[in-house]
Amino acid sequence: MTSETYKSELILKELRGRQERAKIVEIDEEQVKMVFFTSGDALFAFYGSDVKEILPIDRIYYVPGCPAIILGIINIRGDVESVVSLHRLLGFEDKAQTKNSKIALAQKNGIRSGILLDSVDDVDDVTASSIVPAISTLNKNIKEFVIGETTYKNRNVTILDVGKLFSKITV
């Protein structure tokens, strides 16, 4: 009986082998944190390393003399931060703020500002290999801000570069 190989043991051995191989893949594959959000009707993402905080929507105070892209300032625990409109940066129509609206406090290339988003869907890791160059037929208003694409829950996600968004305002 001891020399006999049970089928169940063979199956278990195969399962354990697959689990080990899966672990090895997870360790080796570089993970990238992403903030997934909706703007307009599309799903976008920022690199998590560029987003310092996700804030609930609060009153945004208009600052005279600023371009329309800058919606104003907010008070975050006693500090003052600017808020920019992603809709206006991407050439989308303005949309009324809802309870799902969020402000992503982002920082890149020495510039820090809040970015108004329609909603934040998730913060999650994706594998670096899943990030691919964006399709060439992308809307030209968006194209200049895009780093690449990935998939999230079987949906195509356009990854936006916070630095390029800020550069558009400051040039």
Place this chain on the structure above:
Amino acid sequence: MNDSILTPSFTETLYLLFTINSATFAVDMEQVAEIATINDIKHAPVCFHWFHDIIGSETNVTAYNYPRALVVKHKQPQTAIIIEEPKDTVYIPLESMREMPGLVTRFTNVIWGAAFIGGKPVYLTDLYKIDIFSEL
């Protein structure tokens, strides 16, 4: 010009508050020589400039009939900044003042900071940073 005259007092700064298009601004009283209606300015002759134009805001002239002007102290050309009716003078503690975010100051360098008073921002304004002075 004597630099000591311009030495700012940080702890006890009196600010003049006024409102333009529902935004409240604060001007350091140390930079103001005179507040008067346009016809009663003692420091005449002065160049007049609308504060609205300086901050790039729209002017709604029909909203006020007797605009006041602030004559800017120690600056040439002698200049009066036309504002709406002054609201109040207040001491704003240093602890309440916050630097304006970099994205904002790129467009409005006259507004250097904000202080939240009663939950609303008061925009701290440096009259000496107005282009008409820096261009000289």
